[in-house]
Amino acid sequence: MGFWSVLSGRSKPKQANLDSLFLVPSAAITLETTIGFRPTGDGSVCYRAADGAAAQIVQQEVVELLRSTGDAPDVRVSTDSFGFTWIVIDREPGADVEGLCTGLHAINTGLESQGFGPGLLCTVVGFTDPGGRSLGLVYLYKQGTFYPFAPKGPQQRDNLLEIQVRDALAGELPIEQDLSRWLAIWGAPGL
């Protein structure tokens, strides 16, 4: 924050950075070739829905838009215990990641165009390996960075796998360097 906004106590809501999402498809190929994780076809956007009618209308519009696109993916909306809304796009395993990212981007731009960009928290693209381990590639909108989230049982993370993924993707994606920002998203839909 700048000197003036500190002095006047006038911080503005931080806008989301949507640019890096389209780097995911090439990162997915790298993940498959290096450590054998394949996309599950699921992806979700987590955001804070504002009070009032406007947010409801936008959400409805976005969901209808997604359902009307080419391969008509299954779209679900849920709310977690922290009061954040998740829009989940559920496509068949093995479906192309490009299509999923286009869908996720449609949610982002829909929310952003109505002034709800500051409410975006993260987006998650799901991966799994033949051994049944699951992995979420999480994109933090405000920081514009990615980090891996590998849940292993209730409230436990597979840190070794996460670091392995970080090293595998270091050249492909902007990875969050500050480990304290790798926030756990227990029970994220699609993981």
Added chain:
Amino acid sequence: MARTRFVGDAGLTARMTLVMFLLGAAFVALIGLVMGILAQGGYGGLAVIVGLAGIGMAIWQWANSDKVAMRAMRAREVTPEQAPELHGMIDRLCAMADMPKPRVGIADTPVPNAFATGRSPDRAVVCVTTGILQTLDAEELEGVLAHELSHVAHRDVLVMTVASSAAITAGMLTQGSQYGMFFGGGGRRGNNNSGLPIWLLVLIVSMVVYAVSFLLLRLLSRYRELSADRAGAHLTMKPAALASALQKITGTINQIPQRDLREVSAASALCIAPAIKGVSLSTLTSTHPPLEQRLEQLARIQAELGRPSA
């Protein structure tokens, strides 16, 4: 171009800037006047030393604000394992606001309250009482945490400490000049032309500056609270949650009466009609704005967030 639902408040910013300017002017006036008075008595350098000592004390207060406040509230720091839900909430709010995560503390007292302190966003502590954890539901607690995180982001501890250097220096001078009273106001050249002793002049000047900067500080504090409310409501996007939290904390709702019934009725009989409506002593000296004003502002933000586009 994406539209924004952020409502600015130019009036608030202008008033706040004016108050901060006046506080700076109070400090300059204090040092200037005291220097002038002391120079007549031949002690010009003393005023500069007192001024520097005042700033030094303000800096010390600021640098140790986290430890002092935590100790005063008897708060202890908690780890993510000890308070997973509280940490989870703050994690998400910090990720949304793109700010470093502060340390988290809990104070063991039934009074519902929360505070944020620390010299910089990297060294900040956000602390809640066990009372507030019991009183508020998750949504309301998140609103309160967002308000405190906004205090951290706005560096309110730093701003308020710098702003209070005039009051600190004036307070030191008031005490110092009282010693002068006993030592006869500086010996050989103790009296200036008007006949008033130096210590008395210094005492009067510093007391006036102290009173003025006290009122200005309280005014500034109320503006900073309104700013934190605003930024907090924009962060959680749920102004209504913060509003109901404020009502619960400050209002009488959900509060177990602590005082005897007869005592309450006796006290309220005294203030059946305030002497001057609007600007009473309590509105001038309180550190927080009145609830109505805070709710009004939150209602404006709520309206802007919920307005469907044309």
